[in-house]
Structure formats: C-alpha cells, structure tokens
Amino acid sequence: MELTNFNSGSDSSSSPTHKTTLLSIIFNKETKRPIISFLLILPLSFVLLQQLTPLQPLSFFLLTFSTNENESENENGTRCDYTKGKWVRNERVSYYTEECPFLDPGFQCVHNGRNDTGYMYWRWQPHGCDLPMFNASDMLERSRNGRIVFAGDSIGRNQWESLVCMLAKGVGNGSRIYEQFGNPITKHRGFLSLVFQDYNLTVEYYRAPMLVTVDRLPPNVSSGGPIKGAVRVDMLPHLAGRWAGADVLVFNTGHWWSEDKITKMGNYIQVGKTINMTMDIKEAFQLSLETVTNWATSNPQLSKAHIFFRSFSPSHYTNGTWDTNGTCRRETEPWISTSGFRFRFEPEPWSNAITVRAVEEMKRGGRNARYLDITHPTELRKDGHPSSHREPGTPPHAAEDCSHWCLPGVPDMWNEILYASLLSMNYNTKNSNNT
Ligand SMILES: *[C@@H]1O[C@H](CO)[C@@H](O)[C@H](O)[C@H]1NC(C)=O
Ligand SMILES: *[C@@H]1O[C@H](CO)[C@@H](O)[C@H](O)[C@H]1NC(C)=O
Ligand SMILES: *[C@@H]1O[C@H](CO)[C@@H](O)[C@H](O)[C@H]1NC(C)=O
Ligand SMILES: *[C@@H]1O[C@H](CO)[C@@H](O)[C@H](O)[C@H]1NC(C)=O
Numbered sequence: 121m122e123l124t125n126f127n128s129g130s131d132s133s134s135s136p137t138h139k140t141t142l143l144s145i146i147f148n149k150e151t152k153r154p155i156i157s158f159l160l161i162l163p164l165s166f167v168l169l170q171q172l173t174p175l176q177p178l179s180f181f182l183l184t185f186s187t188n189e190n191e192s193e194n195e196n197g198t199r200c201d202y203t204k205g206k207w208v209r210n211e212r213v214s215y216y217t218e219e220c221p222f223l224d225p226g227f228q229c230v231h232n233g234r235n236d237t238g239y240m241y242w243r244w245q246p247h248g249c250d251l252p253m254f255n256a257s258d259m260l261e262r263s264r265n266g267r268i269v270f271a272g273d274s275i276g277r278n279q280w281e282s283l284v285c286m287l288a289k290g291v292g293n294g295s296r297i298y299e300q301f302g303n304p305i306t307k308h309r310g311f312l313s314l315v316f317q318d319y320n321l322t323v324e325y326y327r328a329p330m331l332v333t334v335d336r337l338p339p340n341v342s343s344g345g346p347i348k349g350a351v352r353v354d355m356l357p358h359l360a361g362r363w364a365g366a367d368v369l370v371f372n373t374g375h376w377w378s379e380d381k382i383t384k385m386g387n388y389i390q391v392g393k394t395i396n397m398t399m400d401i402k403e404a405f406q407l408s409l410e411t412v413t414n415w416a417t418s419n420p421q422l423s424k425a426h427i428f429f430r431s432f433s434p435s436h437y438t439n440g441t442w443d444t445n446g447t448c449r450r451e452t453e454p455w456i457s458t459s460g461f462r463f464r465f466e467p468e469p470w471s472n473a474i475t476v477r478a479v480e481e482m483k484r485g486g487r488n489a490r491y492l493d494i495t496h497p498t499e500l501r502k503d504g505h506p507s508s509h510r511e512p513g514t515p516p517h518a519a520e521d522c523s524h525w526c527l528p529g530v531p532d533m534w535n536e537i538l539y540a541s542l543l544s545m546n547y548n549t550k551n552s553n554n555t
C-alpha cells in the first residue's frame with residue numbers, strides 16, 4: 121500500500137478516504153489507471169498534515185531532544201550534529217540527473233513539467249562541521265558482496281531510488297546494474313532489488329508502510345460490518361524474513377499511523393487473535409515498533425547489521441490542506457536556516473519520540489542501530505516536492521503532492537547522512553561475517 125496503489129474502486133475522487141480501505145490498497149493492485157496515483161496522494165498528504173499540527177504534547181518534543189541520537193562522529197573524530205545547520209546554494213552538487221534510469225515517473229519533476237531546477241542545487245551545511253560528500257565508489261567498495269535493504273512506506277522508496285541513483289554514478293558500465301527479476305522501477309511493486317553486478321551488491325526495497333502486517337479480517341469477524349481490515353501490531357509482514365541478512369537495514373514508517381488512515385477507513389488494531397476497537401494509534405504504533413525491535417534484536421542474522429530508523433519526513437501544504445487545494449507549487453526556495461526559524465519551535469512529529477525509543481531498545485539489545493534524524497533539515501525544504509508535477513496522466517486539477525520529493529533532491533541529503541553515519545561506524549562488509 122503505497123501512495124500509488126490507492127484504488128478507490130469508485131469513480132468519485134472527492135472523498136477517497138471514505139471509499140477505500142487499507143486492505144483494498146494492499147490487495148487490489150490490478151488497476152493502473154492514472155487517476156489511481158493521484159488518489160493515493162490524497163490520504164497520505166492528509167496524514168502528513170495531521171502529524172504536523174501543533175497539537176502534540178510538549179513531552180514528545182522534550183523526549184526526542186533528550187537523546188544524543190542527533191550526533192555522529194565526523195572524520196576528525198569530533199562530534200557533529202547534522203540536525204542543526206542551513207541549506208547552502210551549490211550549483212555543482214547534484215549526484216545524478218533526472219535521466220537516472222532507476223527513477224520512477226512520480227519523482228521526475230522536470231520531466232513532468234516543473235520549470236525551475238533550483239531545488240536540485242542545495243547542500244546541507246551543519247553548524248560547526250561538514251557533512252562528507254557522498255563517494256559512490258567508496259560506498260560500493262565498502263558494500264561489496266553485501267545487501268542494503270530499505271523497508272517502509274513510499275517515502276522510503278523515494279530514499280531508495282535516490283541511493284540507487286547516487287551509487288549508479290560510481291559504476292562505469294551502467295548496464296551492470298539491473299533489477300533482479302527484470303521488474304520495472306515503479307511504485308506498483310511491493311519488492312524491488314537492484315543488483316550492482318560488479319560489486320555483487322543488492323540494494324533492495326520492501327514496501328511495508330506500517331512495518332507490521334496489514335491483514336484481512338480474522339476468521340471470526342463477520343464481513344460487511346464496520347471492520348474491514350486489521351493492523352496486526354505483533355506480526356511482521358510476510359517478506360520480513362528477507363530483511364534479515366542485510367548489511368545495512370533502513371526502516372521508516374509513520375505516515376500511515378493516524379485515525380484517518382486506520383480506524384476511519386475501517387481498519388482496526390489486532391493483537392494476537394483479538395481485534396481491539398479502543399486502542400490508541402500511538403500505543404499501536406509503539407507496539408508495532410516493539411515487534412520490529414524484538415525481531416531485530418533476536419534475529420542472529422542481524423548481529424552485524426547496521427540498522428537505521430529514519431525520522432519523520434514533513435510535508436508542506438499551504439493555503440489549504442490536501443483536500444482543500446493546498447499547494448506547494450509556488451515554492452522554489454527552501455527556508456535557509458534552522459536558526460530563528462518558526463518551525464524550529466513546532467513540536468516534533470509524535471512518531472519520532474517512539475522511533476528514538478525503538479532505536480535505544482535495539483542498542484540495549486546489542487544491535488548496531490542509529491536514529492537517522494532528518495526531520496528538521498527536511499522541514500526547511502518546502503521547495504522540494506513534486507506539487508502538481510507528478511506522474512504523467514495525473515488530472516490537471518488533482519490535489520498536489522507536497523509529501524514526496526523530486527529527485528535529485530532532498531532524499532539525497534538523507535543518504536549523505538546515512539553514508540556519513542556508516543563511515544563513523546567503520547562500515548565495511550569485509551569486516552562482517554554475517555551472510
Ligand atoms: C541534539 O539536538 C538538540 C537540538 O536540535 C540539542 O538540544 C541537543 O543538545 C543535541 N543532543 C546532544 C546530545 O547534544
Ligand atoms: C513556470 O511554471 C509556472 C506554473 O507552474 C508559471 O506560472 C511560470 O510562469 C513558469 N515560469 C517560466 C519561467 O516559464
Ligand atoms: C575538521 O576540523 C577542521 C578544523 O576544526 C574543520 O575545519 C573541518 O571542517 C573538520 N572536518 C569535518 C569533516 O568536520
Ligand atoms: C572516493 O573513494 C575512493 C575509494 O576510497 C577514493 O580513491 C577517492 O579518492 C574518493 N573520491 C573522492 C572525491 O574523495
């Protein structure tokens with residue numbers, strides 16, 4: 121269930137959230153009319169918006185910032201806080217172009233009619249230190265015979281495509297990179313694996329928007345009632361077994377965890393065999409991350425893995441919301457700095473605090489885990505979204521996509537931080553014996 125397989129099965133585009141269940145998104149993949157992709161954007165955007173409203177308790181804010189997850193060691197051996205800094209104009213820094221063959225159409229904004237390209241040429245400058253440039257050949261060499269795995273929602277696929285394109289620049293012969301099963305790079309696939317043949321490396325993406333199983337009804341619940349599907353907080357998705365054995369494992373989730381996406385769409389929380397109609401979404405989110413954490417700390421195949429959990433990626437709707445013609449189309453410049461910036465004082469998205477705790481739990485369980493904190497730098501990039509320049513075929517008056525990111529673009533910086541973190545962890549598959 122991506123932002124893309126959102127099939128309402130209805131010709132009405134006015135209120136997709138009421139016509140579509142999470143289940144239909146997952147189990148109904150055959151429809152590929154252009155309108156689908158547009159319908160998909162709507163509810164996600166709404167969720168994003170919900171998560172950024174300033175209603176969360178201050179405690180979440182304090183909790184997140186009481187950790188030291190926002191620091192990484194740089195080459196000098198000093199601590200560097202990548203979460204504080206500013207965006208600096210840099211015409212030379214673009215690791216790849218929109219012609220990268222591994223980008224899906226939804227992220228190729230210029231191809232889709234965007235006529236400003238400035239969003240591609242900004243680099244994040246942390247206060248007091250530098251974020252190392254991404255070195256594709258170095259990253260490839262360090263990843264030889266390895267597996268890099270992304271598991272999460274479509275914003276995770278956004279980051280995966282960015283990394284694949286960044287790495288592809290380090291390979292002389294582009295034809296030595298291919299999808300393992302010959303599948304096209306599209307949002308309609310739940311699993312994609314790019315093989316870098318010269319390095320015996322795979323870079324894989326698993327669609328798992330909630331990281332746990334979203335399932336059909338339990339057998340003793342009658343169909344036709346209010347319950348349409350179940351989010352099984354204590355069960356990982358079917359393909360999760362393949363996350364194990366990764367050398368680098370990057371999780372993300374958050375956008376789908378809202379009342380609007382779960383209960384209002386007829387999906388209920390299931391614990392064991394029991395549907396729980398009253399459980400709070402935040403508690404369900406926390407239980408789900410505990411499931412992920414317990415799995416990650418107990419699976420021996422992950423004892424040498426470098427595990428990351430990416431923080432929440434903000435969306436930017438102005439002059440309305442996703443369903444009231446909210447827009448980001450006129451945004452061509454980022455907010456420059458986190459200093460003196462109003463958003464700095466907005467609460468963290470609530471999911472971040474729970475994510476931080478999950479990472480701490482993994483560390484306590486002996487895992488090499490890091491919180492990949494990109495929320496604040498990303499929040500400044502109101503200029504980075506596809507807006508109305510989405511997949512070809514999207515209706516002209518469709519709601520804008522102010523949730524995903526144009527590529528090249530903002531997720532490249534997330535991967536710079538990922539790379540910098542890996543350097544500070546002395547990442548090299550030669551050092552690990554796990555298979
Ligand atoms: C992490 O960043 C926050 C603000 O962004 C800062 O207050 C905090 O001191 C940083 N963490 C550490 C351990 O320095
Ligand atoms: C770019 O496109 C916008 C509409 O998206 C339009 O208003 C603007 O005039 C265009 N600018 C140029 C330089 O073509
Ligand atoms: C290392 O330290 C020097 C001097 O303090 C500084 O100029 C440089 O930016 C630092 N390097 C990194 C990667 O932070
Ligand atoms: C990238 O890494 C390779 C291998 O470590 C090194 O030889 C090369 O100099 C690096 N390139 C840059 C621009 O730092």
Ligand SMILES: *[C@@H]1O[C@H](CO)[C@@H](O)[C@H](O)[C@H]1NC(C)=O
Nearest residue numbers: 264265266267319320321555
């Ligand atoms: C490729 O990598 C896998 C581990 O991911 C390893 O088992 C296999 O032996 C490697 N193949 C070659 C030809 O090195």
Ligand SMILES: *[C@@H]1O[C@H](CO)[C@@H](O)[C@H](O)[C@H]1NC(C)=O
Nearest residue numbers: 292293294295296297317318
């Ligand atoms: C690229 O690799 C393919 C497959 O290995 C090979 O057929 C082709 O000749 C190579 N091209 C160049 C320019 O090296």
Ligand SMILES: *[C@@H]1O[C@H](CO)[C@@H](O)[C@H](O)[C@H]1NC(C)=O
Nearest residue numbers: 338339340341393394395396
């Ligand atoms: C379904 O059966 C399980 C036991 O098998 C029971 O705990 C549960 O309450 C039943 N009903 C619902 C709605 O889950």
Ligand SMILES: *[C@@H]1O[C@H](CO)[C@@H](O)[C@H](O)[C@H]1NC(C)=O
Nearest residue numbers: 394395396397398399400403
């Ligand atoms: C549902 O979850 C809430 C909160 O954890 C709990 O208090 C309640 O007992 C649960 N209900 C059922 C039927 O398990």
Ligand SMILES: *[C@@H]1O[C@H](CO)[C@@H](O)[C@H](O)[C@H]1NC(C)=O
Nearest residue numbers: 438439440444445446447450
């Ligand atoms: C804001 O929305 C109103 C009403 O839909 C519209 O008339 C106006 O042009 C919009 N302004 C911007 C900056 O998009």
Ligand SMILES: *[C@@H]1O[C@H](CO)[C@@H](O)[C@H](O)[C@H]1NC(C)=O
Nearest residue numbers: 440443444445446516517518
């Ligand atoms: C959004 O714009 C469409 C035309 O593009 C208009 O019909 C509709 O009334 C607008 N909705 C809102 C809530 O302003």
